[in-house]
Amino acid sequence: MPVVDQHLNNKDFFAFHIKGNRSKPVFSPQQQLILANKNLYSLCLIKKGETSFMINDERVQVGQHHLLLTSPSSKVNGASVAKSWDCEVYLIFFSIDFIFKLDFRKDFFDLTKKSLALDNSHVFALSVQDATNLSNLFKQFIHYEKQGHDYIFKPKIIKSLAEVLFCEIARLASQNFKNIPVVPSRKREILANFYLLLKQSFRQDHTVQFYASELGITPKHLSVITKELTGKSAIELIQNVLVEEAKCLLRQGLSIGEIAKQLHFSDQSFFGKFFKRNVGISPKEFRQKA
Numbered sequence: 001m002p003v004v005d006q007h008l009n010n011k012d013f014f015a016f017h018i019k020g021n022r023s024k025p026v027f028s029p030q031q032q033l034i035l036a037n038k039n040l041y042s043l044c045l046i047k048k049g050e051t052s053f054m055i056n057d058e059r060v061q062v063g064q065h066h067l068l069l070t071s072p073s074s075k076v077n078g079a080s081v082a083k084s085w086d087c088e089v090y091l092i093f094f095s096i097d098f099i100f101k102l103d104f105r106k107d108f109f110d111l112t113k114k115s116l117a118l119d120n121s122h123v124f125a126l127s128v129q130d131a132t133n134l135s136n137l138f139k140q141f142i143h144y145e146k147q148g149h150d151y152i153f154k155p156k157i158i159k160s161l162a163e164v165l166f167c168e169i170a171r172l173a174s175q176n177f178k179n180i181p182v183v184p185s186r187k188r189e190i191l192a193n194f195y196l197l198l199k200q201s202f203r204q205d206h207t208v209q210f211y212a213s214e215l216g217i218t219p220k221h222l223s224v225i226t227k228e229l230t231g232k233s234a235i236e237l238i239q240n241v242l243v244e245e246a247k248c249l250l251r252q253g254l255s256i257g258e259i260a261k262q263l264h265f266s267d268q269s270f271f272g273k274f275f276k277r278n279v280g281i282s283p284k285e286f287r288q289k290a
Contacts, residue, residue, distance in 0.1 A: 012038075012095035013162070015142045020049055020087035032079060039072040039230050040093040043169060045126075047135045049087030054080035055121050062123055065131040067172065070121040071188065072229065090138035096230065097237075100195050101244055102163050108170060130172060137165045187225050190215060194222065194234070202241045204264050208234045243278045246271075250287045259283070 014035065044051075050063040054077040055070060062068050070076055083089070126134070141161045147154050197214055205211070211234065212219040223234040230237065242263060249259045260271035275283045 012040075012098040014040075014093040015138070015145055016089075016091045017138070017142050018051075018081075018083070018087070018089040018091060020083045020085045035076075035093055038093075038095065040095055041072060042068075042070045042074075042076055042091065042093045044068040045090045045131065045134055045138060047088040047090060047131065049084035051081060051083045051087050051089055053077065060121065060123070065126050065128060067124045067126055067131075067134070067169075068121060069124070069173065071185075074121040090135055090142070092138070096191070096195060097240065098162075099166060100199055100241070102159065102166065104163065104166075108167065124172060126172060134165075134168060134172070137161065137168060141165055187229060190217065190222070190225055191229050194226065194237075198238065198241055202238060202245070203262060206238055206242065206264070208238070211238070239274075239278055243275070246275055246283070247279075247286065250283055256283050 014031075044053075044062060044067070046062050046064050046066050046068075048064055050061065052059050052061045053068075055074050059080075060068070141158065144151075144154060144157050144161065193215055194211055197211055201210070208219040208222060212222040215222065219234070226232060226234045226237055232240070246259055246263060249262065250256075254262070256272065257268045260268045263271065265271035265274065272283055275286070279286060281289075
């Protein structure tokens with residue numbers, strides 16, 4: 001069994017710049033293992049040449065200036081990639097969690113909800129200008145992601161670039177979906193609606209019952225869907241969002257009491273116990289290390 005780097009295993013976004021080289025594998029065995037065991041969407045932009053992938057046991061050919069979008073249920077075989085000698089590809093894998101950590105407004109998620117609910121793969125033909133703009137964004141993103149942890153403002157730069165990148169992809173996808181009859185998966189539609197509702201309400205409401213009621217389903221049904229599609233129960237997803245927001249507020253210097261109040265915990269002590277149970281250290285210790 002390959003040893004998996006825990007840092008890589010905890011990531012929810014992976015970016016690759018691939019150039020034509022038939023003899024060199026696209027992904028290392030470690031990367032293949034991680035990508036295969038995560039519930040990830042993928043986007044592949046073909047800048048030059050052409051490439052193909054095995055997706056759900058079917059080979060999909062993608063040419064220059066095309067964008068391939070796959071959902072987690074579209075299992076991409078990383079070892080099956082075939083490339084032309086002049087191929088140049090930008091490829092990203094990301095979880096739905098990653099998107100919802102970005103600072104998007106509600107209208108962004110209303111626009112992208114259909115694509116998040118996809119249960120198969122789609123190929124979009126882009127104009128030369130759109131493909132060039134998108135490849136430049138990919139290039140910048142990968143450049144900054146390669147920088148070391150001591151690179152000042154690296155997390156903020158990457159987050160800002162990711163927001164621009166996903167806004168551009170959402171714009172291009174929405175244009176294409178107008179011309180393609182897309183039938184979303186009911187389960188993925190529920191998951192996308194849950195994430196949208198969670199983005200709006202996580203500070204005030206922490207219970208599965210609230211979100212299930214708003215979605216018109218039972219708490220058990222909601223948790224079955226989230227577990228199947230993300231590997232996490234509904235309560236785990238709610239707690240993950242709360243933890244990420246708490247970490248962000250701690251980095252901003254807010255007092256622990258104020259954070260507990262903003263996140264609607266009954267008191268500071270209860271928030272502290274919640275944070276330590278989910279992070280492994282107290283809010284005060286986290287702040288000292290951040």
